[in-house]
Amino acid sequence: MQNAETVLGVLRERGRKGLPLTELYRQLFNPQLYLLAYGRIYANHGAMTPGVTQETVDGMSLDKIGRIIDAMRHERYRFSPAKRVYIPKKNGKMRPLGLPTWSDKLVGEVVRLLLESYYEPSFSDRSHGFRPGRGCHTALREVANTWRTSRNYYRAFST
Template identity: 35%
Template sequence: MEQVVARENMLAALKRVERNGGAPGVDGVPTERLRDQIRVEWSRIREELLQGTYRPQPVRRVEIPKPGGGKRMLGIPTVMDRLIQQALLQVLTPIFDPTFSESSYGFRPGRRGHDAVRKARQYVEEGYDWVVDMDLEKFFDRVNHDVLMARVARRVTDKRVLRLIRRYLQAGVMLNGVVVATEEGTPQGGPLSPLLANILLDDLDKELERRGHHFVRYADDCNIYVRSKRAGERVYRSVRHFLQERLRLEGQRGEERSGPAVEAAVPRV
C-alpha cells in the first residue's frame, strides 16, 4: 500500500484521471474539482488507506449504447475513487501483466485492437475459418468475488490492498437514490475493472492454451478459431463448462437456452 500512496504514483494517477475526464460519481464532484478535494481530504484518506480502513463510495449506475445495439451497464466511481483505483492499477499492472497470455490483447500496455485483428486474420488464413464467439460480457454480473480475490491473492500479499479491492467490488450501486448491495459481479467503469477482468479470465486463457486452441481475447470478447462448425459447437460446450465449474461464471438467466455462437469467420479490416 505504501507504493500505491507514494507521491510520484499518486501524481501520475492524478494526471491520468484528469486527462480521462468523465462524469461525476454519486457525490457529484467533477474532475475539475478533484485537486480541491485532495487538498481538503487527502491527508485523512491517505491515513485510512495505510491503516486499511478506507471505504469506497457506491458507484453511479449508467447505461451506454453499444456499437452493435443494446446497452452496456457501467458503474461510475467518484473521482476520488477513480484516483485511488488508478493508483492501484499503476502498481498492480507490472505485477500481473507479464504473466498474461500472448493471446490476450485488451487493456494491456503496448497492445492494440489492430494486433488482435491481425492475429485473427492469421488463424483464418491458416484454415481455422470457423469462429466460436464466447460473449463473456454476459457473465460479469455474476462474478463470484471469492473466486476473483483468490486469483488476485496469488500475487498480492498486502492484506490492505486485498481488502481495498474487495471493498471496491462490494461498494454497492446507487439506483434512484438508494444504495443496492453488490454481492457478486464486477462493476465495469472504474480504472481497475479491466485489470480485474484480465486477472480472472487469465485462467481461461491458460486453459485454452493448454488445450492447443487458436484464440484471440480482447477484454470480454473471446473468439476461438476452429476448422469446422461441429468442432466449434464442441468447443463452445466445453469452454462454457469450464467457465461454470472452474471460474463459477454462470451467465445470465435464460442465456443457456440460446445456441452456440459458431459461424464462418470473415476477415475484417
C-alpha cells in the same frame, strides 16, 4: 518516498523474474503514484462527471491526495457505491453505466498501475484482452499474419 516510475520498474522486474509480490499495500501511501494516476485519467471525458457525490477532478489537490493516503494508512478508506445511470443503445434499449466518485477512480487507477506493472511481463504475447497497446485489432492482425504464413507454408509443401 520513491519516484513512481522507480516503484513501478521494481515491480515490473519482480514480475519478470517471478519473485513474490510482498508489501504492496504500503505502496498505496506513495503520493507520487497518485500524481501519476491523476496525470493518466484527468483528461478523460468522465473526469468531470460526478458520481454519488459531487466530487470531480476540479476538486483535486495535494491535500486531497494526502487525505486519501491517510485514510489508506489507517485502513479507513471505503469505496463509495457507484451512481447508476442508463444510457440509450442504438437498438432503443437502455444500457446501465456505473459512475464512481473521483477519489474511487483515482485509487482504482493507482491499484491498476501497481498490479499491471507486476503482472504484465508474465502474460503471453498471444494475450490481447485488456492490455496496454493491445486489443481486438492487434489480435486480428496477429491471426491474419500467422494464418497467412501457415497457409503459404502448407501450399509450398502440399504440391
